[in-house]
Amino acid sequence: MIASLGLILLCQLIGEVIVRSLALPLPGPVLGLVLLLVLLLLRDRVRFLAIGPLATDSDAGRIEGVSRVLLANLSLLFVPAGVGVVQKLDLIAAHGLAIAVVLLLSVVITLLVTVAAFVATSRLLAPKRDRS
Amino acid sequence: MSANPFSLWVYLAQSPLLWLTVTLVIYAVTDAVSLRTRRHPLANPVLHAMWIVAAFLLLTGTPYTTYFAGAQFVHFLLGPATVALAVPLYQNRGIVLQAIVPMLAALIVGSITAIVSVILLAEAFGLPQDVVLSLAPKSVTAGVAMGISESLHADPSLTAVAVVLTGIIGAVIVTPLMNSTGITDFRARGFAAGLAAHGIGTARAFQVDALAGTFSGIAMSLNALVTSFLVPIAITLLVR
Numbered sequence: 001m002i003a004s005l006g007l008i009l010l011c012q013l014i015g016e017v018i019v020r021s022l023a024l025p026l027p028g029p030v031l032g033l034v035l036l037l038v039l040l041l042l043r044d045r046v047r048f049l050a051i052g053p054l055a056t057d058s059d060a061g062r063i064e065g066v067s068r069v070l071l072a073n074l075s076l077l078f079v080p081a082g083v084g085v086v087q088k089l090d091l092i093a094a095h096g097l098a099i100a101v102v103l104l105l106s107v108v109i110t111l112l113v114t115v116a117a118f119v120a121t122s123r124l125l126a127p128k129r130d131r132s
Numbered sequence: 133m134s135a136n137p138f139s140l141w142v143y144l145a146q147s148p149l150l151w152l153t154v155t156l157v158i159y160a161v162t163d164a165v166s167l168r169t170r171r172h173p174l175a176n177p178v179l180h181a182m183w184i185v186a187a188f189l190l191l192t193g194t195p196y197t198t199y200f201a202g203a204q205f206v207h208f209l210l211g212p213a214t215v216a217l218a219v220p221l222y223q224n225r226g227i228v229l230q231a232i233v234p235m236l237a238a239l240i241v242g243s244i245t246a247i248v249s250v251i252l253l254a255e256a257f258g259l260p261q262d263v264v265l266s267l268a269p270k271s272v273t274a275g276v277a278m279g280i281s282e283s284l285h286a287d288p289s290l291t292a293v294a295v296v297l298t299g300i301i302g303a304v305i306v307t308p309l310m311n312s313t314g315i316t317d318f319r320a321r322g323f324a325a326g327l328a329a330h331g332i333g334t335a336r337a338f339q340v341d342a343l344a345g346t347f348s349g350i351a352m353s354l355n356a357l358v359t360s361f362l363v364p365i366a367i368t369l370l371v372r
Contacts, residue, residue, distance in 0.1 A: 005212070011215050012214075015215075025361065026357075027214075027360060029211040029214035029275055029276065030214065030276055030360055032211075032214070033353055033357075036216075037222055063219060066216070067219035068219075070212060071213060071216055071219075071334075074213055075332050076156075077331070078332060080155060080200060081210075081295065081296055082296035083155075083189065083203070084200075084292050085182065085293045086189050086196050087196045088289070088290060095259055095260075098257040099297075102259070103250070103294065103297055104305075106250040106271075106298075108305065110245050110271060111305070111310070112313070112324075113245040114238050114324035115310065115320045117241040118234045118238035118317070119234075119320045121237040121238065122233075
């Protein structure tokens with residue numbers, strides 16, 4: 001478990017170092033995500049990478065387990081940032097309603113447009129797949 | 133034991149222990165309530181944990197910085213959790229590759245919509261420019277959004293609040309909204325939830341349907357990548 005957590009932190013750290021030193025317009029953890037994905041894809045091809053947290057034989061303490069725990073409790077991680085609302089009470093008093101309406105409308109529009117784009121594209125592709 | 137209960141409070145209120153405990157215990161309770169109500173959208177655990185902790189801070193006159201000294205240990209895990217998204221992406225690479233075209237279409241259209249709609253609406257409502265900039269990355273997970281906000285010289289703490297609110301709004305409305313459209317493709321529904329409402333939307337999607345949750349997680353990680361590139365471009369084009 002510690003090795004898996006260490007590997008996740010290492011990916012984030014390398015991502016952070018690359019982003020900062022090259023001044024990329026990208027958050028470090030996102031590059032860390034890409035690094036870990038590449039590592040996972042590589043370990044299926046390169047035998048010696050499939051050790052410790054990246055092992056494919058046993059289930060205990062692997063990167064998969066630690067990631068599952070982190071992602072299963074993902075919503076908890078947003079609480080401290082959300083409580084930051086107490087710092088913004090004056091801004092909320094001035095613009096709170098407008099901000100809430102803007103966010104609500106934007107979320108509804110985004111949800112509808114995204115789901116429509118997904119469904120429309122998969123319907124466009126479906127007939128072709130039937131014929132082949 | 134301390135002779136004066138007040139001095140004990142003064143000591144505890146300054147220690148990370150109290151605020152970390154408060155965060156975890158209140159979340160555990162709101163999550164249990166959410167489970168009891170069979171994950172009713174309005175019993176969203178983040179929403180209720182957030183206002184209860186906030187009210188507690190206001191009632192005790194505790195500054196946010198003191199609270200955050202304890203809660204930062206939870207907040208810190210947002211970065212590793214973003215990295216950990218590589219795992220579901222890897223595990224579901226088969227389904228992902230199968231649905232790659234609809235996903236990429238929905239990703240690009242959705243990501244642009246999320247950013248452009250919030251910038252235009254915020255400007256239409258006459259919000260100040262620093263607020264507009266802070267709201268722009270609101271659809272991606274908090275760690276990433278705060279990073280984007282920082283690079284725009286906006287207000288990362290306002291971005292964090294906007295991100296959490298967006299996530300809660302998305303998690304509360306996604307199921308009734310999608311049911312009203314009659315769309316039953318849970319890949320599409322989950323993808324939309326993760327794209328619009330990041331981790332909180334993904335947590336909601338997993339409660340509704342496992343396939344929806346998987347696609348939601350994928351959408352959230354892809355959107356984190358794309359939004360990092362798109363927000364600076366959108367700001368240059370749309371914000372004067």
